[in-house]
Amino acid sequence: GNSVTQMEGPVTLSEEAFLTINCTYTATGYPSLFWYVQYPGEGLQLLLKATKADDKGSNKGFEATYRKETTSFHLEKGSVQVSDSAVYFCALRGNTPLVFGKGTRLSVIA
Amino acid sequence: EAQVTQNPRYLITVTGKKLTVTCSQNMNHEYMSWYRQDPGLGLRQIYYSMNVEVTDKGDVPEGYKVSRKEKRNFPLILESPSPNQTSLYFCASSLFSGRADTQYFGPGTRLTVL
16 A cells, blocks of 8 residues: 655754755655654644656655656755754555655754 | 634534534635545545545545535534544535646644544
8 A cells, every 4th residue: 555654763963954854655646745844842744745757746845756767755944944843754645545644843943 | 704613613522413514715716525534644535526426436435425405514413423433524625627727725624533
């Protein structure tokens, strides 16, 4: 079945550091890929998405490119801020309901 | 404002006492879903609904019931809660169930079963 694997956390970075959170997937067919973010005490918000191979999703300085050849959708940001501290979930949606990775907690320190 | 609302946000109850968590969306979405979030396990789907009167089991449906009598509402029912249902619950909705449809999440309900 479909599955998502993302890097274990927690990840701790200093402000202005470069961020990469790895995400790989297994799926049949051609799923769409998503990154959701969960700020402390809140629900999940869509951060970005990509619906086909080579698409790049971007939002709030975050980017991720749908790589079919490596079945990956890594999240990147060039310069993180303290306000980016949150839990990040990679997810896919194909012919099945949305499937999530286990989440990666990011802490950014000033 | 387009949103998914859940009530209550926090609930402490005792084993065996029936409870309902309400979920409502104002976006005229066809698809609605319930998830539970547990440390180390991420989000797992409990039940989903493709449309009014159409519901189906997700990955972890045991101990839960749902109903979809109106498009906007999708309540989650725990007829006899047990401590292993202590969790953070999220309702979500999307326009349809297509692969490109974005799911929008409610703020969550933190349930503790003693």
